[in-house]
Amino acid sequence: xxxxxxxxxxxxxxxxxxxxxxxxxxxxxxxxxxxxxxxxxxxxxxxxxxxxxxxxxxxxxxxxxxxxxxxxxxxxxxxxxxxxxxxxxxxxxxxxxxxxxxxxxxxxxxxxxxxxxxxxxxxxxxxxxxxxxxxxxxxxxxxxxxxxxx
Numbered sequence: 001x002x003x004x005x006x007x008x009x010x011x012x013x014x015x016x017x018x019x020x021x022x023x024x025x026x027x028x029x030x031x032x033x034x035x036x037x038x039x040x041x042x043x044x045x046x047x048x049x050x051x052x053x054x055x056x057x058x059x060x061x062x063x064x065x066x067x068x069x070x071x072x073x074x075x076x077x078x079x080x081x082x083x084x085x086x087x088x089x090x091x092x093x094x095x096x097x098x099x100x101x102x103x104x105x106x107x108x109x110x111x112x113x114x115x116x117x118x119x120x121x122x123x124x125x126x127x128x129x130x131x132x133x134x135x136x137x138x139x140x141x142x143x144x145x146x147x148x149x150x
Contacts, residue, residue, distance in 0.1 A: 003143055005086070005128070005136040008038055030147055037146045038129040046128070047089040047101045047108060049080035056091055056099070056111075085142040086131070106134060 006014075011034050019027035044050050049057040060070070060077045089103045094110070101109040108125050124130060143149040 003138045003148075005132055005134070005138055005142075007132045008035060008129070033147050037142075038127065038132075040128050042109070042125060042127060042130075044101065044109060044111070045080065045083055046085040048091055049077055049084060051076065051080065082141055084139055085128075085145070087137040087139055103134070103136075 012031060015027045015030050019030075044054055044056065051057055057077050057080050060074045086103075089101050089108070092100045092102050094100050099111050100107045101111075108131075138146075140149060
């Protein structure tokens with residue numbers, strides 16, 4: 001499997017085609033793991049780095065030299081970025097104290113700062129499985145979660 005999000009059907013075919021009969025149980029376990037991965041409800045941290053409270057973290061380069069604890073800011077950002085599952089999403093200010101998580105022209109989530117940075121899914125995107133048709137690149141963290149990489 002390359003590092004792209006694919007449908008469960010395509011994953012099943014790939015596992016069946018590439019699993020030797022002696023590894024049948026391992027193949028079934030791969031199918032179960034991927035199915036659970038696809039069924040996860042979407043969270044903001046799957047797309048962009050967020051802190052423990054779910055707030056979007058800004059790229060720390062702009063803070064370099066401005067704060068004594070820059071290294072802590074950088075470490076927090078790096079750890080949060082390692083948890084992101086999909087590559088290429090960005091935060092876009094959409095005005096009125098709100099922002100959107102976007103890739104290309106596709107808005108996945110909107111968030112209003114006025115309501116305590118609560119985000120809402122765009123109605124058609126509720127689980128990872130709903131994103132299959134967007135041709136998304138998976139991060140190393142996503143590949144590890146589905147058992148493709150250690």
